[in-house]
Amino acid sequence: xxxxxxxxxxxxxxxxxxxxxxxxxxxxxxxxxxxxxxxxxxxxxxxxxxxxxxxxxxxxxxxxxxxxxxxxxxxxxxxxxxxxxxxxxxxxxxxxxxxxxxxxxxxxxxxxxxxxxxxxxxxxxxxxxxxxxxxxxxxxxxxxxxxxxxxxxxxxxxxxxxxxxxxxxxxxxxxxxxxxxxxxxxxxxxxxxxxxxxxxxxxxxxxxxxxxxxxxxxxxxxxxxxxxxxxxxxxxxxxxxxx
Amino acid sequence: xxxxxxxxxxxxxxxxxxxxxxxxxxxxxxxxxxxxxxxxxxxxxxxxxxxxxxxxxxxxxxxxxxxxxxxxxxxxxxxxxxxxxxxxxxxxxxxxxxxxxxxxxxxxxxxxxxxxxxxxxxxxxxxxxxxxxxxxxxxxxxxxxxxxxxxxxxxxxxxxxxxxxxxxxxxxxxxxxxxxxxxxxxxxxxxxxxxxxxxxxxxxxxxxxxxxxxxxxxxxxxxxxxxxxxxxxxxxxxxxxxxxxxxxxxxxxxxxxxx
Numbered sequence: 001x002x003x004x005x006x007x008x009x010x011x012x013x014x015x016x017x018x019x020x021x022x023x024x025x026x027x028x029x030x031x032x033x034x035x036x037x038x039x040x041x042x043x044x045x046x047x048x049x050x051x052x053x054x055x056x057x058x059x060x061x062x063x064x065x066x067x068x069x070x071x072x073x074x075x076x077x078x079x080x081x082x083x084x085x086x087x088x089x090x091x092x093x094x095x096x097x098x099x100x101x102x103x104x105x106x107x108x109x110x111x112x113x114x115x116x117x118x119x120x121x122x123x124x125x126x127x128x129x130x131x132x133x134x135x136x137x138x139x140x141x142x143x144x145x146x147x148x149x150x151x152x153x154x155x156x157x158x159x160x161x162x163x164x165x166x167x168x169x170x171x172x173x174x175x176x177x178x179x180x181x182x183x184x185x186x187x188x189x190x191x192x193x194x195x196x197x198x199x200x201x202x203x204x205x206x207x208x209x210x211x212x213x214x215x216x217x218x219x220x221x222x223x224x225x226x227x228x229x230x231x232x233x234x235x236x237x238x239x240x241x242x243x
Numbered sequence: 244x245x246x247x248x249x250x251x252x253x254x255x256x257x258x259x260x261x262x263x264x265x266x267x268x269x270x271x272x273x274x275x276x277x278x279x280x281x282x283x284x285x286x287x288x289x290x291x292x293x294x295x296x297x298x299x300x301x302x303x304x305x306x307x308x309x310x311x312x313x314x315x316x317x318x319x320x321x322x323x324x325x326x327x328x329x330x331x332x333x334x335x336x337x338x339x340x341x342x343x344x345x346x347x348x349x350x351x352x353x354x355x356x357x358x359x360x361x362x363x364x365x366x367x368x369x370x371x372x373x374x375x376x377x378x379x380x381x382x383x384x385x386x387x388x389x390x391x392x393x394x395x396x397x398x399x400x401x402x403x404x405x406x407x408x409x410x411x412x413x414x415x416x417x418x419x420x421x422x423x424x425x426x427x428x429x430x431x432x433x434x435x436x437x438x439x440x441x442x443x444x445x446x447x448x449x450x451x452x453x454x455x456x457x458x459x460x461x462x463x464x465x466x467x468x469x470x471x472x473x474x475x476x477x478x479x480x481x482x483x484x485x486x487x488x489x490x491x492x493x494x495x496x497x498x499x500x501x502x
Contacts, residue, residue, distance in 0.1 A: 124345035131295055132359040132407070133335035136327045142362055146349045223349050223391045 003193055011185065011198035020181030021202045027095065027177065028164040031102035032110075036156070038103065039110025046115050057111065064108035070169050073101040077173035098170040106163060113155045117148035150221040157214040161207055178202055246309040247272050248415045248446045249294055249337075255302035256289050263289050265470040266303070271415065271448055276441045278457035278478075279450045281467035282493065287450045290467070291417045294448070295339045299324050307336060308414060335363055338408035338416040342423050344400040346392040346407070352379065353388040356407045364411055378406040382436050398429030402436055409440070416440065418449040454497055458482055466490045 045057030168179035182199035247270035314322040360371035
C-alpha cells in the first residue's frame with residue numbers, strides 16, 4: 001500500500017494543520033455563541049403576543065433558512081465591500097466575514113431550537129414565578145430560560161458539530177481553515193490519502209472533544225442533589241425518585 | 244367591621260363563548276379561612292387566579308386591603324389593566340399554592356424558597372437563607388434543603404410550595420386544590436401544615452374537595468356552581484343543614500364517593 005506514514009505524521013503535527021484546526025474551532029464556537037444570542041432574541045420575537053414582533057421573527061427565520069450559507073458568505077465578503085466602502089479596509093478579514101455570515105444564518109436555526117425549548121417549559125413554572133411577584137424579565141431569566149436551556153442542549157450540540165464542518169465553506173472567501181489547509185497541501189504534493197487522513201483525524205478529535213464538553217454541560221443540568229449523582233441513571237432525570 | 248383583606252366585587256370572566264364567572268361577590272377578613280367547594284368547571288379555580296392577579300377579569304373589581312388592584316384608574320374614572328411589571332409588585336402581597344405544586348424544577352428546595360426573597364424582596368442571600376430555613380422547618384422540610392423537586396414526593400413538594408408562598412409574608416394565602424394531585428396517604432401531611440397556618444391566624448382561601456378539612460378549619464364554606472355562588476354558610480350549617488337543594492345534592496354526591 002502506497003501510504004507514506006512520515007508524510008501523514010508530518011501533516012498531523014504541522015503548524016499549518018494546527019492553525020487551520022484552531023481557526024475552524026474558533027469560528028464554529030464564536031459563531032455559535034453569537035447565533036445563540038441573536039437566535040434567543042428572534043425566538044422571543046416569535047413567541048411574543050405582539051403581531052409585528054412575530055412577523056419580524058418569522059421573516060428572519062424564513063429568510064436565513066431559505067438562502068444557502070455559501071451565498072451569504074459570498075454576499076458578505078464580495079458584495080459587502082462593493083456596497084459599503086468601510087468594509088474595504090484591512091480590519092474586514094475573512095474570519096470576521098465568515099463569523100458574521102455563519103452567525104446570522106445559524107441564528108435562524110437556533111431561534112427555532114430555543115423557541116421549542118422555551119415552549120416546552122411547563123406553564124405552571126411561569127404561573128408560579130408570576131404568582132411570587134417576579135418581574136417579567138426575572139420570570140424569563142431566573143425560571144424559564146434555565147429550564148429551556150436543558151432542552152436546547154442536545155440539538156444545539158448537533159448544530160455546533162455541523163457548524164464545525166460547515167466552516168470549510170469559508171474557503172470560498174479565502175479563509176484557511178482545516179479542510180482548506182489539507183486541500184492546499186494536496187495541490188502541492190498530489191498526496192491525497194496522507195493529507196485527507198490527517199484532516200480526518202483532526203475532525204474526529206475535535207468532535208470527540210465537543211461531545212465530551214456537551215456531556216459535562218448536560219450533567220450540570222440534571223438537577224439532582226450532589227449525594228445522588230451516580231445513583232440515578234441519566235434516563236431517570238425528570239421522573240420522581242422515591243426518597 | 245374592618246376592611247376585608249381580599250374582596251371581589253361582581254367578578255365576570257369568560258373564555259371565548261363560555262361565561263365561567265357570572266358576577267361573583269366574595270370577601271375574606273383578616274385571620275379568616277374560607278373554603279370554596281364546587282364541581283369542576285364551576286369557576287372556583289378561576290376566582291383564585293383572578294384574585295392572585297394571574298388573569299384579568301372581564302368585569303368587576305378586586306380589592307386588596309381596601310385598595311383596588313390589577314388596574315390603573317385614569318382621571319375620567321375609566322380603568323385599564325396594569326402592565327405585567329406593575330402587577331408583579333401587587334402580587335407580592337398574595338401567596339398562591341397550586342394543585343400541581345409547580346416547584347421550580349431547576350432549583351433545590353432551599354433555592355425554591357429563597358428565590359422570591361432575593362429577586363423580589365431584595366433581601367441579602369444570607370438573610371434569605373435563614374428566613375427560608377425557618378419557613379422550611381415550619382413545614383417539616385428542613386432535612387431536604389439540597390434536594391431537587393424531582394427527588395421529593397408530592398406531599399413534600401406541596402409543603403415546600405407552601406413555604407415558598409409563605410416566606411414573603413403575604414396578607415393572604417390562596418390554595419387551589421392543594422391536595423387533589425396527591426396520593427391519598429400524602430394528603431394528611433399537607434392538610435396538617437395548612438391547619439397549622441390557620442391556627443396561627445393566616446388569612447386563607449382554599450379551593451378544596453376535602454370536606455372534613457373544610458368543616459374543621461374553615462370559618463365559612465361556599466359552594467360554587469355554574470359561575471355563581473350558590474351558598475355561603477358557616478361549616479356546621481353548610482354541611483348539616485344547607486339552605487339550597489344544589490348544596491344538598493353536591494354534598495350527597497361527595498358522600499357517595501366516600502367522603
